[in-house]
Amino acid sequence: MTQKNKLILIDGNSILYRAFFALPLLSNDKGVYTNAVFGFTKMLLRVLEEQQPTHILVAFDAGKTTFRHQTYGDYKGGRQQTPPELSEQFNLVRELLDASSIKYYQLDQYEADDIIGTLSHEATKQGFDVRVISGDKDMLQLVSDHVQVHITRKGISEVDVYTPELLLEKLTLKPEQIIDMKALMGDSSDNIPGVPGVGEKTAIKLLNQFETLEHIYGNIDQVKGKKLQEKLMAHKDEAFMSQELATINCASPITIKVDDIDYQGYDSNRLSSLFKNLGFQSLLDTIGSSEEADANKSNQLTDIPVEIIEQVEDIQFSGHEALVVEMVDDNYHLANIEGIGIVNADHHYFIPADIALNSDSLKTWLEDPKQTKISFDSKQVTVALLRHGIKVKGIRFDLLLASYLINPSENNHDIPAISHRLGYQNVLFDEEIYGKGAKLKIPDLPILAEHVVRKTKALYLLKDKAKQALKENQQEALLNELELPLAIILGRMEAQGVRVNQQQLEDMQIELKERLETIEQEVHELAGERFNLNSPKQLGPILFEKLGLPVIKKTKTGYSTSADVLEQLENKHPIIAKLLLYRQLGKLQSTYIEGLLKVIHDDNKIHTRFNQALTQTGRLSSIDPNLQNIPIRLEEGRKIRKAFIPSEQDWVMFAADYSQIELRVLAHIAGDEKLIAAFKEDRDIHTQTAMDVFHVEMDQVNDLMRRQAKAVNFGIVYGISDYGLSQNLGITRKEAKAFIDRYFVSYPGVKDYMDRIVLQAKQEGFVKTLMQRRRYLPEITSRNFNQRSFAERTAMNTPIQGSAADIIKKAMIDLDFALAYQGLSARIILQVHDELILEAPKSEIEKLKQLVPEIMENAVKLDVPLKVDYAYGSTWYDAK
The missing domain is CATH 3.30.70.370 (Alpha-Beta Plaits)
Known part of the structure; x- marks a missing residue:
């Protein structure tokens, strides 16, 4: 006999709030508050053990505004602001749920109650038993023969389990009467007005007599007590509005279905790692050993029927495929394509490279914009296929970019790492298949095909999870309208490359070599002896013993001759300026001139690679070579750009x-307002800032004032401290602080922003x-x-x-x-x-x-x- 499906629906906000206020304000060794997460975790583990659910979901409120505010603008208006110590724990709970392979969901303009009500109705229609976990008695309206509501009674450790029988016994009401009880008595926690002067006892008494709110008002003359009649009639509109506010919307436009929230058990190893990080040592024993964790792992991505293709015409395309173009070398401008993985709902194909790259049928499919393709690193795919004359089109999703947007602080966004984070453990890392360094090699065809198809299958399965996370973060447009179109453009830019005049670089190489030799000779003359300018051990004694310059810093091996030390000594002796110039030109020579000459391709171009999923600010960077970092402060550095034609x-x-x-x-x-006005009137912003801070007219602003104002303007953008500004301008910290204070007095909106954004980051755990x-x-x-x-x-x-x-x-x-x-x-x-x-x-x-x-x-x-x-x-x- 098969076990009946059981769905657990948890009111995330309610349980977290209860846990936060029930437990002391705990934090781990990193200073991160964890008391609400700890209480929530204990409750969750107990529920999983006792209930053994086949399906589970945690529902969260999406924000402060809901559709109910259209009915009543002051709905929930009396609630105090969420303590920042609690706000920052919501992301930790989501990490916990991810580690537990439990899905969570929120919906703009709707509350967790509405999500839970809608899913409970859907599940009972499908024959599920449903258990709702909450601290909110509003949920009691969902009670039925197939829906139990578990209300936390004391903190989160004691629970009342409501069935229709218990509800009738405790409140003498039926589930559907809970709404009307709220309509009459109101709810101060949600700022639902109800009828003033009518409490729970009176409301229940009325409903026992008349059954519904409509019948109460339809038989108002039969209500005992003239004062009560007057109250009811005076606040009839509020009562029916309150009824509307208290009603859980069980037909909310949710995009998640019961089938989407099946539960296969958690991975003990993954959960224990999180517990250790959070400092939940007492919970480690409750989640079992590694062996138990292995036993609980689902068989996701095992026994995949790999189809190795000999004729591309045999492929049954569905119009919605995941695509992996497999290359082992990171530099896809040069790497060989080892094969192509294509996976759809019914098939798992691997096409060896020699077949794939010589197939007109595959080229036609790849270039068809109507054939939807799910990719990993669409820029890489674009460049790799362009090298073989294929202009891929129809890429509608990029897992690399999605993962990066969801959490840019993750340092690994390849398919196996994302798979492991999102619950699929059976995807091997490339190093496990190919090795690395001198031991790197391509395995036999069956092993290669299995690995590539497994990654492609994971890509196919992970898309929906990643899309859901993007939706919850309101980042769908960021991916679909910005990063994904940009990836295709960057791919074309990289493939196009930048032409380089190699002779120009070689001439500069000779010129710089001669210049460096001249400077070296001048330094030797100033020092009175020959020595290796690149050796701190030889340079230190020359500067600090022979020339008697003041010692700024010492290291374990002797005198420090770092750039910051030399810069502080620049006015002490003419040898310092020449040493600094020697180092700058030496770096130009080795890093840029010689570096660029090494990476010119056969087409006389440089093909850089733009990192689109690396920086946490969203900025692009470039590598092999880095063309964004060519120095331009020195004229010699700027001249390097002459080679780009x-x-x-x-x-x-x-x-x-x-x-x-x-x-x-x-x-x-x-x-x-003042900053906005300056830009709107096209004033020189640094001169304007100098005028505002020094309280002078434009013609009184000198070069020093403008330079200081410029340093503050750009420093403010980076949250500069008085110490940082003092170092930049060569002034005291006291002077720097006074300068920053005057700036904030002149531009109070900037100061308000700085304070506001820091507070917001502490409350939410992120900025955007x-x-x-x-x-x-x-x-x-x-x-x-x-x-x-x-x-x-x-x-x-x-x-x-x-x-x-x-x-x-x-x-x-x-x-x-x-x-x-x-x-x-x-x-x-x-x-x-x-x-x-x-x-x-x-x-x-x-x-x-x-x-x-x-x-x-x-x-x-x-x-x-x-x-x-x-x-x-x-x-x-x-x-x-």
Whole structure:
């Protein structure tokens, strides 16, 4: 006889609140508050052991505003703000649920009660037994022959289990009468008014006599007591409004179904790791040993029927496939494709590379935009297939980007790591299959096919989980409208590459070598002897013993000659400036000139790789080589850009960059009226700040004042401290503090923003950009001052820097579309933070001078105008 399905529905907000106030304010060794999570976990483990559910879900409230506020604006209006010590634990509970392989759900404009009511109705129709766990007696209206409601009575350890019989015994009411009881007596916790002066006893007495609210008012003359009649009639509208407010919506537009929340048991190893991190030592014994955990693991992703394809025509495409293009080398510009995995609901295909890359049928499918493809790293797929003449289209989801958006602080976003985080344990890491380093090799076909298909299957299964997390974070548009389209554009940019004049770099190499030799000789003359300039052991005694310069810092091995030490000594002796220049030019030579010469491809181009899923702010970075980091402070560094030239004859390089975009974003986010006005009137913001802070007129602002104002303007964006500013400007901390204080007096909106965003980060555990990009900051509640201070500065900066990064990404998408729409040959080839570099025919320059700034300045609408500067020339250096 098969066991009947049992569904557990947990009111997450209610149980967390009860646990928080029932237990002392506990925290772990990292300073993270854990009392609510601990109480919730104990309750959850007890429920799992006692109830043995086949399906389970934890429902959360989505926010402060619900559809009920349309009926009554003051609904829940009397509630106090959630303590920050509790707010920061909600994310920990979600981590706990993820580790327990238990799904959770919330829905905008609806409450956890509505989600639970809707799912309980759906489940009972399917023959489930349902158990609702909550501290809210509103849930009693859901009680039925198949729905028990467990109400926590004392803290969360004692529970009353309500059935129709117990409800009748305790309250002498039927489940459907609970709504009308609330309508009459109201609910102070939810600010439901009810009828003033009618308490629980009177409400029950009335319902015992008349059964329903409608019958009470239909027979008002029969209500005993004239005063009660008058109260009821005077507040009839409030009573029926309260009835509406108290009614759980059991037909909410939820997107999750009962079949989606099946429960296979938790992984003891994964849960124990989380318990150790949270400091829940007392709970470790309750979750069993590793052997038990292994026994509880579901057989997900085992016994996959791999179909190794010899004829692509044999593949049965469904129009909705997961796609993995398998490469072992990280640099997909050079890596061999080992094979292609394709998985749909019914089939698990592996196509060996020699068959895949020579198949017109596969090319047709890959290039068909109507055939939906789920990918992992769509940029990599785009570049790899372009190398074989295939322009892949129809990619509608990217798991790498989704995982990165969900939590950018994770340091591993490959398929196995994501699989393990989301509950599929049977996906091996590439190193386990291929080895690494000198031992790396491609295994035999059956093993290769099994591994690739297993990853592709995981990709197919993980999409829905990742989509749900994105939806809960309000990040669907961030993926679908920003990151995914950008990935395809970046892929085309990388494949296109940037042409390099190799001879120019080689000439610079010779020139720099001669310059370095000259500086070395000059240093030897100033020192009075020859020595190795690159050896701190030899340099230290020269500077601090022979030349008698003051010792700034010592290390275990002798004198420190680090850059910060030399910079402090720069005015003490002419040898220091030459040493600093020698180091700067030496780095240019080794890192950039020689480095660039090593990575020029056969097509005389450099094909960098943009990291789209690395930085926690959302900024792009680039590697192999890093073209965003070519030094421009030194003229010698700027000259490196002369080697970057258009790839076509009679073309030019066109560069456009946002002017002070982070300060403009700060003005918008902070809403500071004076800052906004300065940008709207196109004033020089650093001169304006100097005028405001020093209380002088424009013609009285000197270079020093403007330089100090500039340092503060950009420092404020990064949450600069008085110490940091004092180091930047070479002034005392007291002077720096006074400067920052005067700035905040001049721009109070900025100060309010800084205070507000730090408080918000402490309450929610994260900050977000204008486009909903999140950055989690667990250290913001740390007891360690340095960790907490860094997190607070990060909280101030991330919404600004991250929003600026989002804006230029949006501009890239808009500009790419506009260039294609207008039939122009110009194309974007590089992005360097706030700057876009294009190459274009000379004949299109006049058009670009109008089009590029217009597109970039209108990428988003802020309270201040965006401003774009542009230039063009025969090399990247000339486009300045």
